[in-house]
Amino acid sequence: MPYKILRKNQLGNSGTLFEMVLDTPLIAKKAFAGNFVLIRIDETGERFPLTIADYNSEKGTITIVFQVVGKSTTHLSNLEEGQEILDVVGPLGNSIHIKKFQNPIIVIGGGVGIAPCFPQVKELKEAGNKVYSIIGAKTADLLFWKDKFAAISDKLIITTDDGSESIKGFVTDPLKEIISKEPISLVIAIGPLIMMKNVVRATNGKAELPFIETTVSLNTIMVDGTGMCGGCRFPTIDGNFHFACVDGPDVDGHTVDFDNLMKRSTRYIAQEKISMEKYVHQCEKIHNLK
């Protein structure tokens, strides 16, 4: 049974970020912060993971947020409200463990990773925590959900790499400033691998800053999402490995070998390019028919 797109919005002003609300009553009933779904758009599509960015069990919906990067996300962005996605599988992955922490929590979202931070902030607040949100993007056009975060965070800090909005710089700048001044119980970081790597560098206790427990969310290449293929395995610095799909996606950032993971994430770059070129070519042909 295909899954209907109930709502589609563009996020920010870049034209590359989208939010979709999907009609998935059973998934919505079970979804929690940290979970993801695997999507296959149509019969010839690939399976790719997207973190659940919001959920509403009463309405029976989940929200996904994605940035257009390759063929599948481009295809998804071309679907409109009322159209259907063939397969949505989930909720997968472990839910984050929510409790009341002694000190404030810093939640950091970078780029499209801002979206999956939202349910984490929401649930942590619900449990009575003090939450500081730091959201950052390359440029102001790529920022979104500022109001949503402002409404539920005890503090919201915004950064842009180019200074086109708020603080010029990286999300790690305000992070370092806060943790040097006040005790923090937990840091949660979701964003590009390089961002998460730098967050962990700031909180690992080696940067003349206190050590802080840090979780990162891994959005790796995967096929089945149930531990069956092992394609999502990520190396840890102790020489071991785990599966992002069943051991994560939220994992202890201090154990992740980010350098290796960055290499692993580029495995299919050449094929992704071929796929994209073919899709663009097809779209042009269809466009010319009209």
Place this chain on the structure above:
Amino acid sequence: MVKKPRQVMPQQDPKVRIFNFNEVPQGFTVEMAQQEADRCVQCAEPTCINGCPVNVDIPGFIKFIKESDYRKSIEYIKQFNILPAICGRVCPQETQCEKECILGRKGEPLAIGSLERFVADWERQNQMKACPECKPPNDIKVAIIGSGPAGLTCAADLAKEGYNVTIYEAFHKGGGVLVYGIPEFRLPKEIVKDEIETLEMLGVKIEYNKIIGKILTINDLREMGYKAFFIGVGAGLPIILNMPGLNLNGVLSANEFLTRANLMKAYLFPEYDTPIKIGRIITVIGGGNVALDSARVALRLGAEKVMVVYRRSETEMPARMEEYHHALEEGIQFQFLTNPIEIIGDGDSNVKELQVIKMELGEPDDSGRRRPIPIKNSEFYIPTDTVILAIGTNANPVLTKTIPELKLNKYGYIETNENGQTNIMDIFAGGDIVTGSATVISAMGAGRNAAIAIDKYLKENALK
């Protein structure tokens, strides 16, 4: 009397088939089937039936072939086995029914598998699908978790008894290992689809994309009115050797490689979006059917050289002989008595070569096979672009960890009694999640046993 030779199915020429994913053996012609069926002596006390895990009345269906009544033959088989087109292809007949065939004592056994395949294919090609009769519906709901061979058989048997059966499948296609694991050239996916349609004709419903333990728990299903459960989720957790270099690009499990190629149809990339990347030289570690399937898929994807590295010798190899011969015909190379030590990278996180060590066979181990022991200072290097690990699977805990009361053994497999019943009265299990990796037909046997036990349990309990 001159003994008639055993008929052999025509096969695609290796020089042709290494460039395509079409099926290798082409099936019997009507004449061949007739000649082969005529070899069956219709024993008064047939031994072949005992060799079959689901006890198909083999002389019975062959008698109908002798009479050229293929329709009756397939109808008859389906009373015992709901998946004959699949079993005719992937069952290891040489160690089961054909091993027990009396003709084999003095000559070649009857080609039972080829005959089973023949009537199943005849039915499909002539669109004369035979559907076993069902008892009147009793409206008792049973949930089957997993649509692999165990689940399909259990579902079919229960549907025939009149139960309201729903299968929950994690993937978007039914068949489990039959669709994600076994390649197209050994088991065309159209055939799996067709056999599943037979089940739907019996009234079995299949819910795709539903991972039980995630979207719904067993308790949710109980609340939805299901009175009994059969868990046939397979052993879907690849064993990954934690050797140095494991996380280099180009090292993957056979599960991933085959799922990409088979279920996701990466061999049709870019028509299908799922990519697969193999490079020029591929090394597969392992000696089972999965290893050979991986090697032969890699070859068809355009590999220049494919080598299978196995730590024991040719004799201990668990793969089917037929598959081994096919692989040899196709130019797959074998490096026996060799074990991997380390995967070495090119400095840019890609695989460059595999360091291995020569082995010799010592005393027999728990499996009864002689244990391989490394030979000191015999290390050498195999240049390779891709390393595929096909050294077995373990129990996948995604479902079982959501049923904490369920009794598991120390390896995480479900413990059952001889009828497939677990320590929780309404939960039954069978196939690889109970026994560890085994064959399609043994999983089917387990599905059948469990169906009998579920029927008995429900008649004694739910019907009251």
